[in-house]
Structures are given as C-alpha cells and as structure tokens.
Amino acid sequence: MKLLQRLTGLFGSKDGSQSPEAATEQTASPTSPTDASVPPQSTPDSPTSEPAAPAAGGGTESGGVVEEAEPPVEAEATAPEPEPEPEPRDRTEVFREQAAACVEDWPAAELDYSLASLERLDDLATELAAEGDRDKQLVLSLGSYFGETLLREAEGEWQKPDSGAWAVVLTGEETDITLNVFQIADSALAGTSRFAATYRSVEQRL
Numbered sequence: 001m002k003l004l005q006r007l008t009g010l011f012g013s014k015d016g017s018q019s020p021e022a023a024t025e026q027t028a029s030p031t032s033p034t035d036a037s038v039p040p041q042s043t044p045d046s047p048t049s050e051p052a053a054p055a056a057g058g059g060t061e062s063g064g065v066v067e068e069a070e071p072p073v074e075a076e077a078t079a080p081e082p083e084p085e086p087e088p089r090d091r092t093e094v095f096r097e098q099a100a101a102c103v104e105d106w107p108a109a110e111l112d113y114s115l116a117s118l119e120r121l122d123d124l125a126t127e128l129a130a131e132g133d134r135d136k137q138l139v140l141s142l143g144s145y146f147g148e149t150l151l152r153e154a155e156g157e158w159q160k161p162d163s164g165a166w167a168v169v170l171t172g173e174e175t176d177i178t179l180n181v182f183q184i185a186d187s188a189l190a191g192t193s194r195f196a197a198t199y200r201s202v203e204q205r206l
Contacts, residue, residue: 091158091160091166092157092158094144095144095147095148095158095166096144096148097144098140098141098144098145099113099141099144099145099147099148099149101141102141102142102144102145103145105141106124109121109123109124111145113145113148113149113152114149115149115153115196115199117149118146118149118195118196118199119196121142121145121146121188121195121196122188122194122195122196124142125142125185125188125189125194125195126191128189129188129189129190129191133189134186134189134190138185138189139182139185139186139189140182140185142185142188142189142195143181143182143183143184143185143186144181146181146184146185146195147168147179147181150168150170150179150181150199151168153199154170154171154206155170155171156168156169156170156171156176157169159178165180165182165183166182167179167180167181167182168181170202170206171206172202172205172206173205173206174205175205177202177205177206179198179202184198
C-alpha cells in the first residue's frame with residue numbers, strides 16, 4: 001500500500017492529474033529557448049543602416065576617408081594690352097599756341113599780329129632784358145609770336161631742315177628767305193637785335 005502511494009506521488013494520480021509538487025516543479029522550470037524573444041537578424045537583402053551622406057563641401061567618402069573636391073580652375077586673367085603711344089604733336093601747332101600765350105601774358109603790349117606790333121614787341125623784349133629774363137620759355141614765346149606775325153603778312157611756312165632748328169621760310173620774288181625767329185628772339189632779349197628792324201631788312205626782297 002505504501003509502495004502504491006509513493007508511485008502515485010511520483011507519476012500522478014490515476015485520473016491523469018498532476019500532484020501539487022509536480023506542478024510546482026514544472027512551473028518553476030525555465031521556458032524553452034523557442035519561447036524566448038529573439039531579435040530578428042538582418043539579411044543581406046535588408047541593410048540595417050542607410051548609406052552615409054556625402055561630406056560637406058562637395059567631398060566624397062572612399063574607404064572611410066573623405067576626399068575634398070578640387071576647386072574649379074579659374075581662367076587666367078589676360079594682361080591688358082598696352083595703350084598706343086600718342087602721336088607726336090605738330091610743332092607748328094605748338095608755335096601757334098605759344099604765340100597766343102604771348103598775347104595773353106602781356107596784354108599791355110597790345111600784340112595783335114600786325115607789323116606795327118613788332119615795335120611793341122621790341123619794347124617788351126627791352127623791358128624783359130632789363131629785368132634779366134632770358135630763359136628758353138621766353139625765347140619760345142617771343143619767337144613764336146614773331147614767326148606767326150611774319151606768316152600773316154607774307155607767304156611762307158614753318159620749316160625744319162634736316163640739320164638745324166625750326167625757322168620761318170618766306171617766299172620771295174627771287175629766292176626764299178629763311179629767318180631763325182628763335183635766334184632773333186634770343187638776341188632781342190640780349191639787346192643786340194630788334195624784331196621790327198629784322199622784318200624791314202627782308203621786306204624789300206619779298
């Protein structure tokens with residue numbers, strides 16, 4: 001009888017129900033591995049991470065190293081073309097400008113390009129010589145006025161020979177007359193020559 005009770009306690013009752021001890025042992029036993037929550041594993045067809053975004057500044061990532069994009073090559077600035085040199089001025093234009101400046105600089109002399117004004121030009125040269133003025137600018141100014149006055153009273157032109165200085169060449173009846181007006185102006189400032197007397201000496205040959 002005791003043997004039967006012990007077997008019943010181990011294997012359960014005859015009607016198939018478990019004993020309290022067996023039920024407790026079964027409840028306390030760990031769950032099977034198949035019942036545990038297992039996180040899903042990724043497959044090759046379903047990547048677990050998104051591709052990395054390109055680096056800022058236009059760089060690209062290769063093998064974990066960010067490669068900076070090369071800046072665009074700017075076109076080389078072309079050197080500006082040199083400006084053409086101005087053409088040399090006509091010297092005769094310079095002489096006309098200097099004659100006009102002589103008229104403006106000494107209004108009291110009443111220089112009006114007439115033959116009578118040559119007497120007043122002599123007086124001006126005498127005053128300037130007394131003051132010791134005899135620079136190149138004065139020679140250029142007085143000589144230009146003298147030459148322009150001659151060209152208004154007689155036929156002629158400014159000329160410069162191959163070897164020599166600029167002069168006024170007047171057309172005469174028999175031959176042309178060359179007057180170095182700047183040398184005459186320099187002599188007038190030195191007190192050794194006069195404009196009016198020089199013109200009268202050549203007037204008869206015109």
